[in-house]
Amino acid sequence: MSIQQYIQNVFNAVKTLLKGMRVTGYYFFHPKEIITQQYPDNRATLKLADRFKGEVVMLHDENNEHACTGCTACELACPNGTIKIITQFDITPDGKKKKALNTFVYHLELCTMCNLCVEACPTGAITMAQNFEHSVYDRKQLTKILNKPGSKIRAGVE
Amino acid sequence: MLNTISFEAIKTAVQQWLNMHWGPHLAFIAECILIGLLVIVFFALLGLLLVFMERKVSAVMQIRLGPNRVGPKGWLQTSADTLKLMLKEGLTPDGADKFLFNLAPFLIMIAAMLIMVPIAFARNFQIWDINIGVLYISSIASISVIAILMAGWSSNNKYALLGAMRSGAQIISYELSAGVAVITMVMLTQSLSIQDIILSQQNGWWIFKGHIPAIIAFVIFMIAATAETNRAPFDLAEAESELTAGFHTEYSGMKFALFFLAEYINVFIVCAVAAILFFGGWMPFHIGNWEGFNHIMDYIPSSIWFLGKTFCLIFLIMWFRWTFPRLRIDQLLNLEWKYLLPISLANLLLMTIIVVLKWYL
Numbered sequence: 001m002s003i004q005q006y007i008q009n010v011f012n013a014v015k016t017l018l019k020g021m022r023v024t025g026y027y028f029f030h031p032k033e034i035i036t037q038q039y040p041d042n043r044a045t046l047k048l049a050d051r052f053k054g055e056v057v058m059l060h061d062e063n064n065e066h067a068c069t070g071c072t073a074c075e076l077a078c079p080n081g082t083i084k085i086i087t088q089f090d091i092t093p094d095g096k097k098k099k100a101l102n103t104f105v106y107h108l109e110l111c112t113m114c115n116l117c118v119e120a121c122p123t124g125a126i127t128m129a130q131n132f133e134h135s136v137y138d139r140k141q142l143t144k145i146l147n148k149p150g151s152k153i154r155a156g157v158e
Numbered sequence: 159m160l161n162t163i164s165f166e167a168i169k170t171a172v173q174q175w176l177n178m179h180w181g182p183h184l185a186f187i188a189e190c191i192l193i194g195l196l197v198i199v200f201f202a203l204l205g206l207l208l209v210f211m212e213r214k215v216s217a218v219m220q221i222r223l224g225p226n227r228v229g230p231k232g233w234l235q236t237s238a239d240t241l242k243l244m245l246k247e248g249l250t251p252d253g254a255d256k257f258l259f260n261l262a263p264f265l266i267m268i269a270a271m272l273i274m275v276p277i278a279f280a281r282n283f284q285i286w287d288i289n290i291g292v293l294y295i296s297s298i299a300s301i302s303v304i305a306i307l308m309a310g311w312s313s314n315n316k317y318a319l320l321g322a323m324r325s326g327a328q329i330i331s332y333e334l335s336a337g338v339a340v341i342t343m344v345m346l347t348q349s350l351s352i353q354d355i356i357l358s359q360q361n362g363w364w365i366f367k368g369h370i371p372a373i374i375a376f377v378i379f380m381i382a383a384t385a386e387t388n389r390a391p392f393d394l395a396e397a398e399s400e401l402t403a404g405f406h407t408e409y410s411g412m413k414f415a416l417f418f419l420a421e422y423i424n425v426f427i428v429c430a431v432a433a434i435l436f437f438g439g440w441m442p443f444h445i446g447n448w449e450g451f452n453h454i455m456d457y458i459p460s461s462i463w464f465l466g467k468t469f470c471l472i473f474l475i476m477w478f479r480w481t482f483p484r485l486r487i488d489q490l491l492n493l494e495w496k497y498l499l500p501i502s503l504a505n506l507l508l509m510t511i512i513v514v515l516k517w518y519l
Contacts, residue, residue, distance in 0.1 A: 009497075010497060010501070017481075017482065020481045020482060021477060021478075021481050023481070024219040024477060024480055024481040025219075025477065027218060027219050027220070027221055028215065028218050028219050028477075031218060033221050034218070034221050034222065034223055035221050035222075036221070036222050036223040038223070
C-alpha cells in the first residue's frame with residue numbers, strides 16, 4: 001500500500017463515517033420524523049402504509065353486485081389453500097347454463113397476505129383490506145364467506 | 159453567592175464538622191465511608207440515567223419513540239427494569255467455576271469504582287488528587303479485562319469464552335493508542351496530575367490551544383475509548399447476533415445488572431477523562447479577553463460544566479453506537495495496528511515538536 005493510498009483510506013473512512021453520522025444526527029434533531037404509531041391510543045387517526053395488507057375482501061357495489069365469475073383462478077393461485085370457491089350453474093335468459101359463484105370461502109387463519117390471489121383475479125373482484133384487528137375467541141370465526149348474502153354478479157362481467 | 163452552595167463549600171463544611179466533633183482519626187474513617195456511599199449512590203443513579211438516555215437516543219436516531227409508558231415520559235422505565243432484575247434469580251450454571259463466576263461481576267465493579275478516585279467533578283472536588291492521576295486511570299482501566307476474561311472462562315460456555323477472548327485482544331491493543339493519545343496531551347501540560355491538567359487550561363481548552371495534534375489525539379482517544387468500553391461498533395465481546403451476549407451470556411439477575419452497570423460507568427469514566435484532557439474538566443468556556451462573556455460563563459457552576467461536557471461526549475459515543483455497523487475481528491485489529499497506532503505515534507512526534515518550539519499559547 002503506497003503512502004498516498006494509506007492517506008486516501010483514512011480520509012475516505014472519516015468521510016463515510018461522518019456521512020453516516022449525518023443521517024442519524026438529522027433524525028435525532030428532527031423528532032418530527034418519528035414514524036412510530038401509538039396504536040391503541042390513536043385508533044381513530046391511525047395511518048397505515050398504502051401497501052399494508054390486512055385481509056382479503058370482495059368488492060361489492062351499491063346494488064350488492066360483485067365482479068366474481070367463479071373462475072377459481074384465486075383458489076389455484078393460493079399457495080396454502082386459503083380460498084375455497086363453491087360454484088353453481090345459473091340458467092341465462094336464453095336458456096344456456098353458465099358457471100357462477102355460489103360461495104367464496106376464505107380461511108383467514110391460513111392466509112399469509114401474499115397478495116397472489118388478488119393478482120390472479122382476472123376481473124378485479126377481490127382486493128386486500130387494511131383492517132387488522134382479527135382476534136377472536138374461536139378460530140372457526142376466522143373462516144369467512146366473502147360474497148354478501150343475496151349478491152350476484154354484475155352484468156357485463158365475463 | 160454561588161460559592162455558598164458549591165460542592166467545594168459542602169465538602170469543607172462536612173470536613174470541618176467531622177473534625178470538630180470526632181477527632182482526626184474517626185473523622186478520616188467517617189469521610190472514607192461517606193465517600194464510598196456517595197460513589198455507590200452516584201453509580202446507581204448514573205446507571206439508571208445512562209441506560210434511559212441510551213434507550214431514548216437510540217430510539218430517536220432510529221425514528222422510534224423509545225420507552226414512554228412507565229412514569230412521566232418513561233423516566234421510571236430503568237428503575238422498573240432494575241426492580242425486575244433484583245427480583246430475578248442469580249443463576250449459577252452447573253459446570254461453572256463457581257467462585258470465579260460469582261467474583262467476576264464484583265471485580266468489574268471494583269475496577270470501575272477505583273477509576274473514580276482521581277476524577278475532579280467540580281472545582282476542588284475530587285476524592286484524591288494523585289500526582290500520577292492519568293497513569294493511574296489508564297492502568298486501572300486495564301484491570302476490567304481480567305474480570306471479563308474471568309467471567310468468560312468460568313461460565314463454561316463457548317460463546318462466553320469466545321467473547322472474553324475477543325475482548326482481551328481488543329482491550330490490550332486499543333489501550334496502546336489510547337495511552338499514546340493521553341501522552342500527547344500530557345506533553346502539553348507536563349504533569350500527570352488531574353488537578354494540574356485542568357488548571358493548565360484556564361486560558362483555553364487544549365482542544366483549541368493544542369492545534370491539529372490535539373484534535374487528532376481527541377479523535378484517536380474517542381475511538382480507542384469506544385473500543386475499550388466494548389461498545390458498538392467495537393462490541394465484538396458481546397456481539398448479540400453472533401455470541402448471544404458474549405462474556406455475560408450465563409449471568410442473570412443482579413449479577414448481569416452489575417456487568418451492564420459497569421459498561422455504562424466505564425463509558426462515563428472515559429468521557430470524563432476525555433473532558434478533562436481535551437475540554438478542561440470543570441473549567442468554564444472563556445474567549446480571549448471578552449471580559450463580560452467570560453464573567454457570565456464563570457457564573458455557571460463548575461460541576462455543571464464538567465457534567466455538561468461529559469454528557470456531550472457520552473452522547474457522541476451513543477451516536478457512534480447507533481450509526482456504525484460492527485467490525486469484524488480482523489478489521490478491528492487492522493484499524494488499531496495499521497492505522498490508529500502509527501497515526502498516534504506520528505501525532506505524538508508532531509506534538510513534541512510543537513511543545514519544544516513552544517508554539518502553543
